Amino acid sequence: xxxxxxxxxxxxxxxxxxxxxxxxxxxxxxxxxxxxxxxxxxxxxxxxxxxxxxxxxxxxxxxxxxxxxxxxxxxxxxxxxxxxxxxxxxxxxxxxxxxxxxxxxxxxxxxxxxxxxxxxxxxxxxxxxxxxxxxxxxxxxxxxxxxxxxxxxxxxxxxxxxxxxxxxxxxxxxxxxxxxxxxxxxxxxxxxxxxxxxxxxxxxxxxxxxxx
Amino acid sequence: xxxxxxxxxxxxxxxxxxxxxxxxxxxxxxxxxxxxxxxxxxxxxxxxxxxxxxxxxxxxxxxxxxxxxxxxxxxxxxxxxxxxxxxxxxxxxxxxxxxxxxxxxxxxxxxxxxxxxxxxxxxxxxxxxxxxxxxxxxxxxxxxxxxxxxxxxxxxxxxxxxxxxxxxxxxxxxxxxxxxxxxxxxxxxxxxxxxxxxxxxxxxxxxxxxxxxxxxxxxxxxxxxxxxxxxxxxxxxxxxx
Numbered sequence: 001x002x003x004x005x006x007x008x009x010x011x012x013x014x015x016x017x018x019x020x021x022x023x024x025x026x027x028x029x030x031x032x033x034x035x036x037x038x039x040x041x042x043x044x045x046x047x048x049x050x051x052x053x054x055x056x057x058x059x060x061x062x063x064x065x066x067x068x069x070x071x072x073x074x075x076x077x078x079x080x081x082x083x084x085x086x087x088x089x090x091x092x093x094x095x096x097x098x099x100x101x102x103x104x105x106x107x108x109x110x111x112x113x114x115x116x117x118x119x120x121x122x123x124x125x126x127x128x129x130x131x132x133x134x135x136x137x138x139x140x141x142x143x144x145x146x147x148x149x150x151x152x153x154x155x156x157x158x159x160x161x162x163x164x165x166x167x168x169x170x171x172x173x174x175x176x177x178x179x180x181x182x183x184x185x186x187x188x189x190x191x192x193x194x195x196x197x198x199x200x201x202x203x204x205x206x207x208x209x210x211x212x
Numbered sequence: 213x214x215x216x217x218x219x220x221x222x223x224x225x226x227x228x229x230x231x232x233x234x235x236x237x238x239x240x241x242x243x244x245x246x247x248x249x250x251x252x253x254x255x256x257x258x259x260x261x262x263x264x265x266x267x268x269x270x271x272x273x274x275x276x277x278x279x280x281x282x283x284x285x286x287x288x289x290x291x292x293x294x295x296x297x298x299x300x301x302x303x304x305x306x307x308x309x310x311x312x313x314x315x316x317x318x319x320x321x322x323x324x325x326x327x328x329x330x331x332x333x334x335x336x337x338x339x340x341x342x343x344x345x346x347x348x349x350x351x352x353x354x355x356x357x358x359x360x361x362x363x364x365x366x367x368x369x370x371x372x373x374x375x376x377x378x379x380x381x382x383x384x385x386x387x388x389x390x391x392x393x394x395x396x397x398x399x400x401x402x403x404x405x406x407x408x409x410x411x412x413x414x415x416x417x418x419x420x421x422x423x424x425x426x427x428x429x430x431x432x433x434x435x436x437x438x439x440x441x442x443x444x445x446x447x448x449x450x451x452x453x
Contacts, residue, residue, distance in 0.1 A: 115428065128421070
């Protein structure tokens with residue numbers, strides 16, 4: 001998640017000081033991605049250096065420095081809203097890497113790795129579902145504000161994510177069972193000459209996504 | 213600790229004998245407390261349905277014990293077992309299983325009337341529980357004039373009418389779209405929160421996520437369980453939500 005763009009989007013509404021930006025960001029995303037205030041100020045300093053934000057000429061009544069968007073910063077936010085999030089850049093997912101390594105490392109009890117993860121993910125899914133029920137009740141009782149709606153949407157995204165992970169784990173389990181019933185093909189020997197070796201390494205990286 | 217509504221102790225269920233024996237369950241122990249919804253997950257053939265059938269007295273264990281409140285199913289004769297099922301256990305199926313020629317209220321009051329209650333008292337009890345699950349306005353409607361979600365709510369009402377406190381649900385949302393299915397799970401969840409005990413068989417993680425605990429079965433054995441849930445409020449300690 002780009003903290004930079006998140007802060008710019010908040011500043012498009014009004015001038016804010018660092019701690020205020022932090023609490024606004026967390027309130028709207030349900031505290032799912034906590035920021036520390038140091039991170040906010042470092043980002044603000046970078047944004048100021050790049051001409052995307054500027055300090056208000058006067059501090060507020062309590063002496064806090066307020067930041068606002070420059071026209072360039074406003075343009076940046078507008079472009080962000082209009083542009084899809086880049087999905088070509090595959091993020092490193094520890095679980096995917098872990099399982100890719102588990103199935104290729106002798107002696108690892110892969111079904112147990114899968115089951116342990118599934119239990120943990122379903123537990124997480126259960127917690128998310130409880131939070132969702134609570135958030136939906138607030139919506140139904142009409143005591144919600146727009147931050148609650150944002151929180152509900154974030155929760156539902158996390159629920160979809162966890163559910164998809166469990167489905168993938170079920171699939172991994174079924175695939176492993178299928179593979180186990182077939183005679184195993186030995187791994188190809190590593191090529192000896194350097195050019196072929198480089199090609200082999202590149203192939204391994206592409207197929208496992210272990211390294212970009 | 214309160215007494216469980218459902219207790220399985222080292223339950224084994226084997227079909228057939230000798231070389232052709234199929235071990236559907238191989239030593240499963242499980243308690244479901246009042247107020248608790250427990251989900252059972254596992255691949256096809258793992259023993260989920262066998263577990264549910266044993267819990268509801270539709271099948272008998274080869275060894276081990278199944279208790280519903282203070283009654284051990286294995287020690288009951290056929291008549292006593294049928295009466296126990298009528299009075300204490302409610303079933304909810306994927307395809308609702310409502311009787312098409314009866315209205316919602318008649319479907320719900322049927323188990324009570326079969327058990328000797330007067331039609332008048334049975335209908336009154338049915339209307340009360342239909343109101344609890346939010347479909348009182350459908351009391352005089354026939355199943356073919358209801359949506360799938362409405363039929364399943366009526367089925368949950370039927371499962372809980374009278375003094376029954378154990379609900380056994382087999383993929384209850386399997387035939388419903390996700391929004392409607394969620395509504396049905398919510399009703400089931402609410403009934404458990406009000407003191408019923410529920411056992412939910414599902415292969416969908418997002419449905420199992422409504423339970424307090426998830427038990428994983430494989431090859432007739434419990435291979436893992438999530439442990440009990442904490443209250444939603446406690447998940448957000450330190451947050452303003």
